Amino acid sequence: MDVYRHDLLYWQLIQYFIFNGMKVLDIHSNHREVWLEHENDNTVVRLIRTELDWGNALKKDIDNTLTTIERVRKKLGYRTLTVENVYVSTFPPVDSYEHLLDEPTQLGRNYATTVYTSLLEADEQKKEVILRKLCQRVHIPFPPLEEWDMQSYENIPLIRHEVMMIHEQRIQQEKALFQFAKPRLTYVLLFLIGVMFGIVEYNGGSQNISVLIEFGAKYNPAIEAGEWWRFFTAMFLHIGLLHLIMNSLALYYLGTAVERIYGRFRFLFIYVIAGLIGSVASYAFSEQISAGASGAIFGCFGALLYFGLIHKKIFLRTMGTSLFVILAINLALGFALPVIDNAAHIGGLVGGFFASGLMHLPKHKKSGKQFIYLLFVCIAFVGLFFYGMQNDSKTGADLAHLQYIQELLVEEEIEEAYQLAREIVDEGNERPEAFFLLGVAEAKLGMYEEGKVSFQQTVRLNPQFHEAHYNLALIYMELEQYDDALQSVEKAIEIEKDEQYEQIRDTLLIDTGRE
Incomplete structure (x- = not known):
């Protein structure tokens, strides 16, 4: 009967942690190991239902777990991580094991990960003491053990089913965040960009400066003469086939991701605003004749960063690290190569982030912060424009x-x-x-x-x-x-x-x- 009692305790703990602000990260196929993540801090709980006969078996599992934990920290994108490694066993090992539980283990560079190992076994007094310390460290109330003791073993399937349902719902909710809409406008934009490239090539070549200016490239003297529409038209022109291919590939991958998350109307708004602010940033800091969708594409980076601000843990777990690396490489190339208009890139990145904050994510509650993001969008556009009017030392002027x-x-x-x-x-x-x-x-x-x-x-x-x-x-x-x-x-x-x-x-x- 003690075995069933500890089976019940195992599932009661999982259910209780979920009801007190934790989410299921993973449930093993045999249902005897569950990883939970705290919603409000960098804490992970690993609960494992096992029978520990010998101390060396406990040590071996702890060693294997420590290796896994470092991978988990890097995958979640945490600089620091606290892990509660909790074993639920009917009886403790028959030989020495206490030294394995005395002190927390610190791992990684600068000891970024701290691991506490606990053992919940038949001794009621020890169990209560251990649970109190565990609950204090993870910042949740102490569970009602007396009520738990009154529950029947027959509740185990019900509790397990409820936990599995909650886990499945969370998976579906996370998937829904990335599947709000089918990406269609991205393909329309790619088609328009391709058509404009063909027209420009037919009329003299996309690397001919006079042709680019004729078709609406960003050209500061013309803008200052009143041709403000160039801020928009420059987004659909490209200088050479390589420029077109690189931007088209970036738009395909980033644009479809943003459109899936934000929906078609929000995506179009973010794309246009980012492109406009990218163009006006280029006008403010660079006299070079420029064209391309780069500013709008960097706006897609900004949109994904805003998603990460709202859903930090999901973002870090899915795309965060890769996105940061790609963004850093692109910005570094922009600073290293004078031919790249990095002002447009940074302007688009900031513009995309502000535009995303203004529109907010679908099915999310509106807030007063959206008005603040509207102010940021207006200030960015107007401020950069007037700065450009006054800036006589733009790069590449001559x-x-x-x-x-x-x-x-x-x-x-x-x-x-x-x-x-x-x-x-x-x-x-x-x-x-x-x-x-x-x-x-x-x-x-x-x-x-x-x-x-x-x-x-x-x-x-x-x-x-x-x-x-x-x-x-x-x-x-x-x-x-x-x-x-x-x-x-x-x-x-x-x-x-x-x-x-x-x-x-x-x-x-x-x-x-x-x-």
Whole structure:
């Protein structure tokens, strides 16, 4: 009968712990071992129903359990963990075993895990003392042992069934968190991004800056001229096939996960808000011409982090560690590689988190915190925009504009190239490339005197700029200043031997009668 009494005690303890704030982590198939997790702190209880005949069997099981516990701590994502390892046995081992229970065992780096081992056996006084200490450590009331003693052994199947039902319900509830909706909008977004890439490629190429700007890439001068819609359209453009593939894969995996958790409408809202804040962050801190869904994709990271804030333990147990590693790698790459617009990534991450807090998770009670998240969204967007308006030291300013001017010159958009180059130089740009491009535009427009000044300034800033010496020679020829032209082209040949340069020199030598 004592065996049945301890079977009953085993299931009574499990039921009592569940009713007092613990959840079932795992039930072994033989139902003789159960792992419980405290909802409010980093405490795990392992209850095992066994018959301990010898102390070495107890020691062997404890050693095996210690190995398992460290894996459990890492899987749950806990920095520290307290484990109650509780054996329910009709009788204690017949040999020495007390030393195994005297002191808690500490494991892991910096002793992150503390393990208490307890043995509940037939001795009623010892059982009560052990239970009191156990309940104090896990912060639950002492159980009504007198009432438990009055229960019949026939209650065991009923209690076991109730525990199993609660465990199954919890599993279903957790699954439901990840299966609120089928991911459909993600596929629509992927289709739209693919279509836009095809259109841009057909109209000149997704790596052509002037084409990207024409189709709505983030371009700061155009935004400051009132084209705010670029914050949105830039989300659907990509620069090159590799950029498209990488972002599409990220959107497929992250977008479907977020859409399943939040539902279609919430997902779309989070995606758009994250993309907009990512774009405005890029505008605030970077002058580079940019495009891509990266900001919105990082917003999906933010949405999953918000899920982790609400369901911390489920998040850490399922995706937490992997998500942190992937996010850290992406942010590190953004800081390491100048071509990556990390401002957009961080802006999207923050925007996605705030937007998720504003929308909140499905089937969760609304709260006043949602208004606070709304304020955060507004402050982030407006604050970044006005900061960008005032920030004159954005990264990549010179190169972005100069590259665009160069493409305009290649495409014979001379007037537009001249206006932009003139504007950059007037704003105090001291790059020799800026004066060179301005000189090219002026020469193409027949503004030879102005072009001469621009090329002279170019070679003053960079005496080794052989193309500038050559173009200055051409300007002198147009102005019939042949001696100066000869001097300039000879300087160009001195720096860089080029057949075209030598042909111009030979022509000038003939014209000036020096050959």
